[in-house]
Amino acid sequence: MKMRSPGLFAFLMCAAAAGAAPAPVSNSTAVIGHALTSPQLADDLRRLTDEVGGRVSGTPAMARAVDWAMGAFQGAGVSAHTESYTMPLTWSEGATRLEMLDGAQFPVALVAEGWSTPTPPGGIEAELLHVGNGTEADFARAGKQARGAILLVDSTVIQSWDDLDKEYDRAMPIKQRAVAVGARAVLWMAGRERRLLYRHTDTVDGELSPLPMATVAREDAMRLARASDARSAPLHVRLTMPNIVGGAAQERNVIGEILGREHPEQTVILGAHLDSWELGTGALDNGCNAALVIAAARAIQASGLRPRRTIRFVLFSGEEEGFQGSRAYVTQHRAELDQLRAMVAVDSGVGRITGFSLSGRSDVLEPLREVLGPLGPFDAAQLSLSGSLGTDNVDFMLEGVPTLVADQEAGNYMQNYHASSDTYDKVDLHQLAQNAAFVAAAVYEIADRAEPLGTRLSRADIARLLDSTGLAGEMKVTGLWKAWAAGQRGRAP
Ligand SMILES: [Zn+2]
Known part of the structure; x- marks a missing residue:
């Protein structure tokens, strides 16, 4: 059943009268309220798609997109910086x-x-x-x-x-x-x-x-x-x-951060890729979810709540060319990966979020159910163990970090994916705001949970998980296996 906003507002009103309500009420109710009511989300997305336009990594348009992201984080009152890496070619x-x-x-x-x-x-x-x-x-x-x-x-x-x-x-x-x-x-x-x-x-x-x-x-x-x-x-x-093929070039990820109140050295990442193809303006893939990440940061910041752990809001580049930005992030932050408690990725357009794919991490199921319990009205608690090799979670998963990839209804994604028709007008702004509210609250709760969602796996455990989920076979088909087997990607033995 599709959950529309009247239900969510009713949920908020119920939460406001929390003293009397027997139902569990999320700590993140204020986060949800801010995310559902901010007019900034639509304007952010309009500027990214209509004014910046399609943004292939390594191009001037991508540099403008990075400027957009820095400005948007700043507007949200969230501190942000960029991190550079080298792409092999443009x-x-x-x-x-x-x-x-x-x-x-x-x-x-x-x-x-x-x-x-x-x-x-x-x-x-x-x-x-x-x-x-x-x-x-x-x-x-x-x-x-x-x-x-x-x-x-x-x-x-x-x-x-x-x-x-x-x-x-x-x-x-x-x-x-x-x-x-x-x-x-x-x-x-x-x-x-x-x-x-x-x-x-x-x-x-x-x-x-x-x-x-x-x-x-x-x-x-x-x-x-x-x-x-x-x-x-x-x-x-x-x-x-x-x-036109150019040589190696610098590209950037953009990282916003809200520091944890209790364990600032421990982190949870909410990530989406900022880059896109350029026949259209990259609205469904993945401008809407880049804007969602900023909306989540804004809502948490505006709520005044501080989670136990640090949340990093990462807008990756180079995703369309083999997850180069997230691969670079993992390489550059390898020394901190034991402290990275979860990575959440959103990259499937604007269809309603139905839950998360956990790439085989059965240890995360129960803790995540507990986190999502109070967010019941979003009807987004379908958890699947299926593997996900389609977005920026991949290199985190290969490092043994628990990854949650948002599962979404297809909506109008297939008709417009990577196409000249992927433009702002295709985005259901109402649904986007609800997805933003849900993700913001879920990520806040994961970062605020007393215990971490799951631990980091050893290379041997990761290898077992790749086998049991069938991801090993899929990695061989798509060409990712070689780099993993050679130790160029993923956790060192
Ligand atoms: Zn994408």
């Missing part, structure tokens, strides 16, 4: 084009995959070969024809979180097959209809893809696939994708 798209050299000519809409290797000067002229879904069997069927060709791979329309996971999980194996057969480039049929384009990427370390890759508008890709399938003579195309 990337932006040039004038991507696909021309048909024979057969029917028509304009093809396409965009480079993020962090795709560019084509050589003058582009690539080759046969366009439709390889169905790009399975082993499809590649076997294509045989020698795939060598030297530009491959076109089908997709299904993305309608659910599952569909989105599948789109990511299949990319790496297809890429490996394409490289193995000596293909020259890969074109992905867009998983959205009505010629909507979106920026996809599969980099897990900020390095370029092994081949030039682009996403082609679904209807155009289907027409090309039909042409490739129907012709007895091969269909030749020229792919020009002069992506």
Whole structure:
């Protein structure tokens, strides 16, 4: 059942008359009140999306986003600073084009995959070969024809979180097959209809893809696939994708902080990524939740309450390129990780928060149930042990820190994810305020709990957990495993 604000206000009024109320009342009632009533959230988000716009890490727009975050924390009365790290390279798209050299000519809409290797000067002229879904069997069927060709791979329309996971999980194996057969480039049929384009990427370390890759508008890709399938003579195309690749660059995370009253050296992190792709303005992914993190900081600050432990409000950069900002945070703060009690991440748009995924941390279940008990009216207490490899929690999880990734209803996320349509108007501001109130209260309660939520795991325990949750297998598929196994990411033995 969807919890709307009248219920929450009733909850607040009940809390105000706490003396008479037998029901448990959260210490963080004042936090909730501030979060639900602040007009600043919408204005923060409008300025980030409309005025800063899309903000790819390593670009001037990202630097403006960092300024926005510093200003917003300051406006909330919360002290904040930035922390720098080095990205291996910067990337932006040039004038991507696909021309048909024979057969029917028509304009093809396409965009480079993020962090795709560019084509050589003058582009690539080759046969366009439709390889169905790009399975082993499809590649076997294509045989020698795939060598030297530009491959076109089908997709299904993305309608659910599952569909989105599948789109990511299949990319790496297809890429490996394409490289193995000596293909020259890969074109992905867009998983959205009505010629909507979106920026996809599969980099897990900020390095370029092994081949030039682009996403082609679904209807155009289907027409090309039909042409490739129907012709007895091969269909030749020229792919020009002069992506601009720069050298190593400094990027920044922004960290706001409210000091703990009892154990200031112990911390709880509330994190969201501030960076985005730039076809749209990064509203659902993840501007709304960057604004939510600041709203949470503002509400706690304004409540006058001080939690037992320190809360750090971290806006990460480099998330879209393999969690580079959160990876840098973990590296830079490794000496303090024993004192980091929990990391909460919000990165799934503006759908109602239903609970948290704990990436196998069953030890955290009971303590978290206790924390969330008084927040019952938010109806956000569904806890799952499933693993989460999709956002900035990953490097914290690999360090043995308990991580909580907010689970959210899909809402309008799938239609707009990474797409040119991901703009301010897609954000349900009413729901965003409720999510902000819930997260602010939950994080406050976690930081204020007498006992820590859970302990930090040893490397051996983390390895067991990766196996039991199936995360190990998934990390192998997406390419994260190598760095973990080599000791480049995650807790040292
Ligand atoms: Zn995101």
